[in-house]
Amino acid sequence: MKLYHIGILDNKHKPAVQLCAAYEDSDFSRWARNDLKSGMKMLSKVVAERTKPGQRINVQERDYMVHCFARSEGIAAVAITKDYPSPAAQAFLSEVLDDFLVQNGAATDCHENREGTIDFPLEHYLQRFQDPEEDTIVTLQKQLDDTKGILHKTIESMLERGTKLDDLVAKSSDLSAQSKFFYKNAKRQNSCC
Numbered sequence: 001m002k003l004y005h006i007g008i009l010d011n012k013h014k015p016a017v018q019l020c021a022a023y024e025d026s027d028f029s030r031w032a033r034n035d036l037k038s039g040m041k042m043l044s045k046v047v048a049e050r051t052k053p054g055q056r057i058n059v060q061e062r063d064y065m066v067h068c069f070a071r072s073e074g075i076a077a078v079a080i081t082k083d084y085p086s087p088a089a090q091a092f093l094s095e096v097l098d099d100f101l102v103q104n105g106a107a108t109d110c111h112e113n114r115e116g117t118i119d120f121p122l123e124h125y126l127q128r129f130q131d132p133e134e135d136t137i138v139t140l141q142k143q144l145d146d147t148k149g150i151l152h153k154t155i156e157s158m159l160e161r162g163t164k165l166d167d168l169v170a171k172s173s174d175l176s177a178q179s180k181f182f183y184k185n186a187k188r189q190n191s192c193c
Helices: 030-050 086-108 122-128 136-191
Strands: 002-010 017-023 056-061 064-070 075-082
Touching (some): 002 030, 002 086, 002 122, 017 030, 017 122, 030 056, 030 064, 030 075, 056 086, 064 086, 075 086
Antiparallel strands (some): 002 017
16 A cells, blocks of 8 residues: 555646645656656646546546545645555545645635645655554444454354254154154054054
């Protein structure tokens, strides 16, 4: 699981404007990093432009997932990840946007924002959310999935027991009928001697 990019974009107008961004590019060679950042920036803009206010989307691009959450205030947060759970990504994007609006709410109101002009500590969030296992939502989801699996196994075993009980009841009925038949035959044979 890896979180490679977080960006906050003004998506009220087209083209979207990237207000601030942070990248984790240590997995890539130095020569590819600038191209990689440009590609992530372009992908973030395209996804942010196509995300309607109040909408959350997850788009797969090759081996990577692009998660976006657009707010009604005209800003969107975009994360590019690999093997990262979507609920965790959407949860931290909500938190990032909430914090961003508290700190920079009025700064996003003018359309003349230039690329990267807003100072916001996205690097902090990038490091903080690298491990989604620490996220309580992901932990709860994992516990729910485990409980659900146990519950399914329990129900299956109960159904198997029910089937086995039905078989036992049928065999018991057969045995009872056979014992009555045996009793009648034994009584008839003993009565003649």
